[in-house]
Amino acid sequence: MPRRNKTSQAADRELPTIPEDLIAHFVKGPMTAEAVQDASMAFKKALIERALGAELGHHLGYPAGAERPAGTANQRNGKSAKTVLTEDGPLRVDIPRDRDGSFDPILIPKHERRFTGFDDKIVAMYARGMTVREIQAFLAEQYGTEVSPEFISSVTDAVMDEVTTWQARPLEAMYPVVFFDALRVKMREDGVVRNKAVYLALGVLPDGTRDILGLWIESTEGAKFWMKVFNDLKTRGTQDILIAVTDGLKGMEQALNAVFPATTLQTCIVHLIRNSLSYAGWKERRAVAAALKPVYTAPTVEAALAELASFEQSEWAKKYPRSPRPGVAPGIR
Structure with missing residues (x-):
């Protein structure tokens, strides 16, 4: 089982400070802030639990649902709940266990109550398009050089399934309001850190429920890009948007009229x-x-x-x- 080195140094590492201007851009009001918070925490929980399940599968030598190999005594033994502290507050996750108690997760080690660094990986993996090579590079950086390629593959395969499912999940047929915005984030590309725009759609249902419908990354925005976004929403089940709220993103009005002609476009x-x-x-x-x-x-x-x-x-x-x-x-x- 691969281990992380310099554990004590990592535990004492000072967390990076989020710039105030980025916070101000993200949090424009209670609705948007709460929606982003809830969606981020739910998405993070699902990814963590899927990755932990893949870690246990690598430790046991066979994935969940498969028949236990002959001669293998150890096996899965349920889960235990654990609350870890993240940058967004406490998060309760289910940690898988094995029969003989030899499983020591790398992602959230035993007796560890702080969980850092995963937020950036989620954004980076999604924004990079979820290619195997790039996701492996980020997880390898988090886990350390001693982690084997086979272990990385078992984790990334599980994470990719979760993200791909989230990307393609069905949407509601109608949203009274959908907010469209762009966030500027720093990403490492070809060894260089660059500012990239990540576009998001935040949908509001009649009962007030809010949900992030999707995230897209594009070098330049325009009608062609927004046509792709709106067609993606329509393909996943959305037939009508009453009001689209934006800040004058380029090409949006033309694309919106083509895909959702009855939608009212309103400036934020x-x-x-x-x-x-x-x-x-x-x-x-x-x-x-x-x-x-x-x-x-x-x-x-x-x-x-x-x-x-x-x-x-x-x-x-x-x-x-x-x-x-x-x-x-x-x-x-």
Whole structure:
């Protein structure tokens, strides 16, 4: 059974700090933050448990569901629950056990309660398209040079099955709202760390349930790329999207009209507010944002127009007149 070296040094290693601007880009409101958190934790749990099962299969010499080889006394012996601390908070996972107790997982060692580094692997593996060579490279880096290629293959094969299933899982027939956005993440490609855009779709169901529908990576965005995204959603079962919320991603409107012609395309409120505030002085932005809040929190279109008319009578409207286009917030031109 391969072992990790320098365990004590790894345990004392300081965790990297997430940049504040990345957090601000990810968390735009309670809905989006909660959805990303829940989906990330659920996806992480499934991957960890699948990888641990593959580790035990390598340790025993035969995979789950296969007949135990003759002369092999050791076998699977259920699972035990364990709570580990991750960057996103505590996560409860089921650790597989063997009969004679000789199985010591590499991914989450015995008596280990902290789990680090897996978040980056999930994003990197998915963004790289889940090729065997690239996934093996990342897991090899995490496990260490002493891990055999056979062991890496047994783990990556199981992880690939889980991710491929997630990528192709069926979707709901209708989503009232789907948010589309792009995240900038650092990825190692050909030995060089580069900034890459990972595009995500966050769907909201009628009962308020939120789910990440998919993640896609592309060097350049445009109508062709968004056609691929929308066709992927449609192939997996989505027939209608009432409102698509975005921040003006290139080529989206053209592709959306082609695949989901009845869908209303709406600019994200956060970006509308930022556009409005960009015309105000830095020291006055907080006050202008507070004055605009009744407009974008209004429950109906009529109420929003009434609040906008009220804003036009304020001192801020005189200092920062709105666009002549009807229904456009002050400062947007």
